[in-house]
Each structure stands twice: as C-alpha cells, then as structure tokens.
Amino acid sequence: MAEGRLGRTAEGVRAYRLIAGMWVRSTMAYRASFAMTTFGNFAATFLDFVAIMLMFSRVDALGGYPLPEVAFLYGLSATSFGLADLLIGSMDRLGRRVRDGTLDTLLVRPAPVLAQMAADRFALRRLGRVTQGALVLGWSLTRVDIGWTADRLLLMPVMVASGCGIFCAVFVAGAAFQFVAQDASEVQNAFTYGGTTLLQYPPTVFAKELVRGVTFVLPLAFVNWLPATYVLGRPYPLGLPQWTAFASPFVAVACCALAGLAWRAGLRSYRSTGS
Amino acid sequence: MGAGRLYAAVAAGGFRRYATYRAATAAGVFTNTVFGLILVYTYQALWDERPHLGGYDQAQAVTYVWLGQAFLSTLAIGGGGVEDELMERIRTGDVAIDLYRPADLQLWWLAADLGRALFQLLGRGVVPFAFGALCFPVALPADAGTWAAFLVAVVLAMLVGFGIRYLVALSAFWLLDGTGVTQMAWLLGYFCSGMLLPLNVFPGALGEVVRVLPWSSLLQAPADILLGHADPLPTYLFQGAWAVVLLGAGRLAQSAATRRVVVQGG
Numbered sequence: 001m002a003e004g005r006l007g008r009t010a011e012g013v014r015a016y017r018l019i020a021g022m023w024v025r026s027t028m029a030y031r032a033s034f035a036m037t038t039f040g041n042f043a044a045t046f047l048d049f050v051a052i053m054l055m056f057s058r059v060d061a062l063g064g065y066p067l068p069e070v071a072f073l074y075g076l077s078a079t080s081f082g083l084a085d086l087l088i089g090s091m092d093r094l095g096r097r098v099r100d101g102t103l104d105t106l107l108v109r110p111a112p113v114l115a116q117m118a119a120d121r122f123a124l125r126r127l128g129r130v131t132q133g134a135l136v137l138g139w140s141l142t143r144v145d146i147g148w149t150a151d152r153l154l155l156m157p158v159m160v161a162s163g164c165g166i167f168c169a170v171f172v173a174g175a176a177f178q179f180v181a182q183d184a185s186e187v188q189n190a191f192t193y194g195g196t197t198l199l200q201y202p203p204t205v206f207a208k209e210l211v212r213g214v215t216f217v218l219p220l221a222f223v224n225w226l227p228a229t230y231v232l233g234r235p236y237p238l239g240l241p242q243w244t245a246f247a248s249p250f251v252a253v254a255c256c257a258l259a260g261l262a263w264r265a266g267l268r269s270y271r272s273t274g275s
Numbered sequence: 276m277g278a279g280r281l282y283a284a285v286a287a288g289g290f291r292r293y294a295t296y297r298a299a300t301a302a303g304v305f306t307n308t309v310f311g312l313i314l315v316y317t318y319q320a321l322w323d324e325r326p327h328l329g330g331y332d333q334a335q336a337v338t339y340v341w342l343g344q345a346f347l348s349t350l351a352i353g354g355g356g357v358e359d360e361l362m363e364r365i366r367t368g369d370v371a372i373d374l375y376r377p378a379d380l381q382l383w384w385l386a387a388d389l390g391r392a393l394f395q396l397l398g399r400g401v402v403p404f405a406f407g408a409l410c411f412p413v414a415l416p417a418d419a420g421t422w423a424a425f426l427v428a429v430v431l432a433m434l435v436g437f438g439i440r441y442l443v444a445l446s447a448f449w450l451l452d453g454t455g456v457t458q459m460a461w462l463l464g465y466f467c468s469g470m471l472l473p474l475n476v477f478p479g480a481l482g483e484v485v486r487v488l489p490w491s492s493l494l495q496a497p498a499d500i501l502l503g504h505a506d507p508l509p510t511y512l513f514q515g516a517w518a519v520v521l522l523g524a525g526r527l528a529q530s531a532a533t534r535r536v537v538v539q540g541g
Contacts, residue, residue, distance in 0.1 A: 040458040051471040057478040059324040184302035190309035198313050205320040
C-alpha cells in the first residue's frame, strides 16, 4: 500500500516535470515576450513594496516595526508565496476547466490529475515575483539587526520552504473548492493574494481576533509571522510558547495533507458538463 | 431619438450580462471585503503613527479604504472592463463586424462599459462599503447634497476610466497583442489612482504630479468630495476636462485606426 502511494507520487512528480518542461520550452520560443512578461510580473509585485515604501516616507515605524523589519517580513512572505505561485499557481484555472469541460481531457490521461493541473500553463515568468521577494529579503538582511544563532540561521530556509508548502496547500484547497463553486474562483484570491499581503505587515498592526484566526484557524501565521518574530527577537502578539516558532514544517505537512483530502473529495464530486 | 434608445439598450445589456454571474459577484464581494479588512488595519497603524496624515483623520482614511474596494471593479482600476473584449475582437478581426454596424464604435463600447460599471457599483461595491461602514469608524456625510455631489463625481470617474481604457484597447490595432500594454496600463492606473495609498499622502513633488494626472479623477476625486475635502465644482471641471481630452483622443485614434489599419482575419 505504502509502496503504491510512493509510486503514484513519483509518477505525479514525473508527469509534472514533463508538462512543466513542455511549457517552459514553449515559452522560450518567444524569448522577448518572456523577458517582458517576467519584468512585468516583477514590476507588478514590486507595487506592494512601493506602497510600504510610500508609507515609510511619512513615518518611521508601523505597528512598532521599522522599515527593515517590515521588509524582512515582506521578503519572507513574498518569496514563499512566489515559490508556491510558480510551482502550482495555475491551479486557479480549475474553475474554468470545470465550466468548459476541458477537465475531462485531463481525466482520461494516464497521469495524476493534480500533477497535470498544477503543471498546466506552467509560467516561468512568475520567477519575477520570487526574484522581487528575494531581493527585498536580501536588502532587509543587510539592514536588520539580528543576533544570529544556529537555530535562527536554520529557521531561514525552513521558513521559506514551509511557507511555500502552506501556500501550496491553500492553492490546492482553493482548487478543490472550485469543483463545487465553479464561478466563484475569485474567493481563492482572498486567501492566496490576500494572505501574502496580510503577512507582509507586522502582526502588531492587526486586531487580535484576526491574528488568532490566521494562527489557529487558517495557519498562515506559520509562513513568517511566528518564526520571523522569533528571529527578530520580538514578542508575538498572542504570547505563544517559543517552540511554536519551529512548528512551521509540521503545520505545512498537516496543511498539505488536509488540502490533499479536500482535493480528493472535490475530484470525486466532479460531474462533467457533458459537452 | 433612435440612437439614444440604441445606446441605452447596449448599456442595459452590459448591466445584465455582468448581473448573470451571481456566484462570481458574491466571490468578488468576499475578496474585496477581505482586502479592505487587511488594508484598513495597515491604514489605522499608519494614521496612529501620524494623525492627520495628508489632511485626513483616521475615520476618513478608513472610509477611503472601503471606497477604494468599492471602486476597484466599478472603475476597472485592476483591469477587467470591456477593454479586454474589445482588444480580443481587434486581435481576431471581429471588430470588422462592429465597424459596419450602424452605431458608433466608441459610443457603443462606452455604453456597454457604463452598464457594466453601474452593475459593479451596485453588485460589488455597495456590500463591502456597507460592511466597512458598519464594522469600522467611518466619516460619512449626513446631508444628501454631498452624496449627490459624490455620485456626479463617480459618473465622471466612469467616463475618465473608460477614456483611458479605450485608448489602451485601441492600441491593439497597431500592436495586435495587447498583453504588455494592458499590464503597463494596469500598473500605472493602480499606482496613480491612489489604490495603494491616498494621493495626498504621496510625498513631495511625486504627490503633486500624480494629482494632476487623469487617474486621480478615478478614486481620489470622488473620495475627496465625499470626505468634504474638495469643492465639487473645481473637481468636476478637472474630471470633465480629462474626460473630454481622453474621449477626444480616443475618437482621433479610432478614426486613424479605421482609416489606416488593415483588419485581421480571413
């Protein structure tokens, strides 16, 4: 049984690689267009940071956090989200595929539907978002004053990887929801794009109930808020024990498992339009 | 007389077309509300730090956030107006059919876009705004006169918004693929309309420049009237002037395009 599941995972990864590779080759046929859209992606995501810079042109701190620390949160949120968006951001096209019936094509192919959906229209231009997040993160690291210890250093890559995992789970859960909702695909944006925007600001800015919601209900806080406040040596508004800063990988795995279950339930409930 | 009825019918069609997708509308309302919620807290933190920033008090800043969420789809600041469809019709050559209809191309699409905007205002704008007004301290005028003055500014904003997007769409006659232009227009519009931050908060010379650009007619102008921050008449003049300039430019571009450009397709 375990071997069968492992085999299916390997099969999915292989299918994903092949399909994504195909899209990359097709993108690279138009290099100028690729360069321009990547730059556009970079610029569009840069706008979020421009808003923060504009704010800091008038104030010195937001919620008690100076610009380098907000940039640190921003960089972590944008990088993890950017990676998830690059990997499986095309999942939000599922609603359209359900509506026009093209999902049926994926169902008859001998490869996992999730892998096919995730790799569909794989857009390398989304590297623009990742690059932008990474640049802001890099800049913030040169400015922010952190007492580096081994565990803080280790938390950095762990944070980005777990954050990417949590956002991937949100994308998959959102896609599963689209089996039911179809037209309502925009709801997903509230959690994906809304989530990354929320995490770009310090947790001290928001109402306690909202912070509780994204810590205990939809655990987005584990993307950066909890681990990053530990790295920065700042208290988390909810006063959680310190070990929670290291819980992100487990939260990410749990989220992915739940999202996987939701995806299965969604796929099972799928009814073709029949056209 | 017949012409007026025709464009009214087109506008009604635009309204009904968008009203058809109820689930999508509900989803949009939800998303706008969530984004409004996030922004409100960041603005409150900003105004905590600097009370009376840009001449707004905190309640006015909060009102501004919810206005922005209400106008995002109404004025298609984030894209998604009729220009996408017009561009696609230019690219595929279907625009030839529009051109030999006994109706003016610009007025036809203007009517369709006004119908769309009216629906988005009622269907997608009112609910997030009402949510914001109920859940947060907002600054709303008590007299009907200010509300009426505000609504006039919203209509003018719709005209300016269409004026900009029509020019963007017509660029497809020369460029064929409008992806790049659309993206640039989106970026500029988002930045210069004050969706990121009210324009009176922008620092120094940058603030002065963005305030005279056409995009400031979209969100900032109606907001300032509602918040009692600007007199209606000069605001109308500013918006009206940009509407005339942009719609006039659209007319020129349209006649140039229909004279010079060979339509795509078989």
